[in-house]
Amino acid sequence: xxxxxLGRNLQDLRISITDKCNFRCRYCMPREVFxxxxxxxxxxxxxxxxxxxxxxxxxxKLGLKKxxxxxxxxxxxxxxxxxxxxxxxxxxxxEIALTTNGSLLSRYSEKxxxxxxxxxxxxxxxxxxxxxxxxxxxxxxxxxVLEGIQSAIDLNFINIKxxxxxxxxxxxxxxxxxIEYFKNKNVILRFIEFMDVGNSNxxxxxxxxxxxxxxxxxxxxxxxxxxxxxxxxxxxEQWIEKNTNQKIEVxxxxxxxxxxxxxxxxxxxxxxxxxxxxxxxxxxxxxxxxEEGDITTKIKEIWEHRDDKFSELRNEFIKTEKKVEMSYIGx
Numbered sequence: 001x002x003x004x005x006l007g008r009n010l011q012d013l014r015i016s017i018t019d020k021c022n023f024r025c026r027y028c029m030p031r032e033v034f035x036x037x038x039x040x041x042x043x044x045x046x047x048x049x050x051x052x053x054x055x056x057x058x059x060x061k062l063g064l065k066k067x068x069x070x071x072x073x074x075x076x077x078x079x080x081x082x083x084x085x086x087x088x089x090x091x092x093x094x095e096i097a098l099t100t101n102g103s104l105l106s107r108y109s110e111k112x113x114x115x116x117x118x119x120x121x122x123x124x125x126x127x128x129x130x131x132x133x134x135x136x137x138x139x140x141x142x143x144x145v146l147e148g149i150q151s152a153i154d155l156n157f158i159n160i161k162x163x164x165x166x167x168x169x170x171x172x173x174x175x176x177x178x179i180e181y182f183k184n185k186n187v188i189l190r191f192i193e194f195m196d197v198g199n200s201n202x203x204x205x206x207x208x209x210x211x212x213x214x215x216x217x218x219x220x221x222x223x224x225x226x227x228x229x230x231x232x233x234x235x236x237e238q239w240i241e242k243n244t245n246q247k248i249e250v251x252x253x254x255x256x257x258x259x260x261x262x263x264x265x266x267x268x269x270x271x272x273x274x275x276x277x278x279x280x281x282x283x284x285x286x287x288x289x290x291e292e293g294d295i296t297t298k299i300k301e302i303w304e305h306r307d308d309k310f311s312e313l314r315n316e317f318i319k320t321e322k323k324v325e326m327s328y329i330g331x
Contacts, residue, residue, distance in 0.1 A: 001063040002299075004275075004306035010299075011233065012264040015052060016330035017080065019269050021073040023101050024137035025123075027165055027194060027203075029327045031137050045270045049083045051289055055267060056087060058296040060094070062303070070330025072269070075104040081111040088116030097121065099330065100165070103140045105148025109155055119159040120152050121190075125166075126174045127181055135171060142321040153186050158183040160187045161249070167194045168209040177219055183246050190236055190249040196278070211252035215239070224248060233263040257311030265303065266329045273299065276308035279324050 001009050020040050024031040047055070056067060067087065072078055084096055097119035098112065105122065116212070124145060126132040132142040152160050162182065166172055175191060182189055191214050196203035218224055224239040227247075235258065236249035252258075266274040271286025283302050288295050 002303050004303050006307060008263055010062050010303045011263060013048050013059050013064055014068045014070055014264060014266045014330050016070050017074050018077045019328055020076050021071055021327060022103060026135055027222040041270050043249045047271045047286060053086055054289060061296050062300060066095040068099060070099045073101050073326055075100055075108055081115040084115040084117050091328055102145035102148035106151040109151040113322055117323055121161045122149050123163045125164050126171050127177050131171060162187055162189050163192060165192045166209040168207050172209050176221055188247050189250055190251060192251040193254045195253050208254050210255040211250045213249055230330040235263050253311050259309035259312045268329050273302060274324060274329050275306045276310050278310035
């Protein structure tokens, strides 16, 4: 186990396997920034699957318990299920999760299941087709995402979660319809406060629909009671409906930051290690990996010097300082 300056151990690793995505969500990859002229990473700049496994080898020596594969949209990368298979073959007890926009999920869900994927999280910000198209800036129909979610349900994944980013004045009217739609399905809805990640999403505090507002809206119709965090390091607080036992979760990074419990490191698709979602810089792990091979000592050193708590100190940072984009490190 390795501990940072604030007493937080390293046990979760989020790996972005591509910076490309087939959506242009307004809160992540707005099209006016990520347009046809945007230069995505070249193939030789990406970590290979073999290199990703070597990174995991080093993290396992330091207490790693869970890996989450993200993007961009991770299912865009060719044979992604093979990456899951090689990780699971070597570390059968390591928990492997995936975050996806769901648009390609029905095509690959069976391969992912057979490869050993444990958990899956799908983004869905609206059930209303026009609003879905507006928020995700895509012509891909919402039915394609819903089919992907259903394919995961039909395959009996252990844990399926639906991520819904709530922006005030835009999609808070989708909260109750989403709860009703998924109440008899084997999923947990997660409502997420709109966050100031990166530099491109034109974040404004006035657009944040807080946890308190989310729960108030939900309980205008239901009776959800707080359960708290399942694990201390979880990003979400869980709630349960008194009469139906349906569970939901809320992530309140803005109104009630949880930096003190953070055990996550993030690896970009070109091999840079970040110790915070809101970080200003990363550490070039790929360079060390390709030149020297062993990166364990460097990772340990980076984590032991970590003192990130951006969400708790949000107002103290200079607004002009550029943060890493969420699409680059996978949220």
